[in-house]
Amino acid sequence: MDSTYADYLNKEDQIIVDRVLRTYLNATSDKIKLKPLVLMFRIYNKKSIEIYKEILFEKFKPNANVDSITLAxxxxxxxxxxxxxxxxxxxxxxxxxIGLDDLIGHINPKRTISNEISYKQQIDSLVCAFKDNSIDSIIRHQLKSYEAVKNAYFNQDLDEFELQMTELDLKNNVTAEYYDMILFDRNKKWMEHIPKLILEKASLIAVGAAHLPGKDGLINLLRLEGFTVEPVN
Structure with missing residues (x-):
């Protein structure tokens, strides 16, 4: 992105955007050259941490015994x-x-989406999100929804984890086709490389937890290849 956001914003919108940028990135719209989706992701992450800390603090605040621990x-x-x-x-x-996605030539669908939508449209969406604080509402809703997913993961209950992830994706209008593309198709393509990698030398392979459960999850696919897969406490 060669131009800056200031080139696309009217005075009123620039004030709104600058307020958010100063708060979270210590910058203004005439200096930022990040692509809109990248900028939104940065702000989303920073707001998520801020809101998550707020929720945790409020959750433990009434209990004097854990208050100081929580703050630390x-x-x-x-x-x-x-x-x-x-x-x-x-x-x-x-x-x-070694990047598994590099081995299979996977391209994040979000990159394709950002290329199909004009900068002006993306920036307009960004401004709208900043105007009505919809980002905050989305984050709070998602954090609440992720609670059951997180609990299932920490309990090492992959069946429940898969169930909760599926329900969460349905709430977020994630289609089965997208789910197959972003998870299961990648798992199968990764499996063309993972056995060779782990047989050559000791390896740590890190993937998102959603890639693990189910018949097309990495755990089952590895077991079908004859590998022993056990949880580590």
């Missing part, structure tokens, strides 16, 4: 995704890193 733990909640942190850690230890 909040600093460990970060907007840096787990896979990014793992990659940074691996790089610091000089481990070789």
């Amino acid at each position: 733990e909040l600093k460990y909640i970060t907007e840096v995704e787990m896979d990014v942190q793992m990659i940074m850690r691996a790089m610091s230890l000089n481990y070789s890193i």
Whole structure:
């Protein structure tokens, strides 16, 4: 993106956007050149952390025994995704890193979507989200919905996890075709490479939890290939 957001905004909208950008990115619309979907993702992540901390604090606030502990733990909640942190850690230890999606030539569908919608349309959507605080409402709704998913995952109940993920996707209007493309098709293509990788040398393979359960999940696909797959506590 060569132009800045200021080139697309009227004075009123620029004030709204600048207010959000100053708060979360310490920048203004005449300086930002990130693509709209990337910018939205950045703001979404920062707002998610902010709201999650707020929810946790309110949840434990009445209990004096855990209040101080909770406040200390909040600093460990970060907007840096787990896979990014793992990659940074691996790089610091000089481990070789192989991207499974690079091996299969997978392209994130969101990139295709962003290429099909004009910058003006994307920016208009961005402004609308900032105007009515719809991002906050979406985040609060999703955090509430993810609670059952999170509990199933921590209980290592993959059947319940799959059920809760499916219900969550239905609420978010995720189609079966998209689900197959983003999860199961990738699993099958990854399996063309994973056995070779893990037989060559000890490997840590990190994927999103939704790739694990079900008949087309990585756990079952690995077992079908003769591998023993066990949970690690």
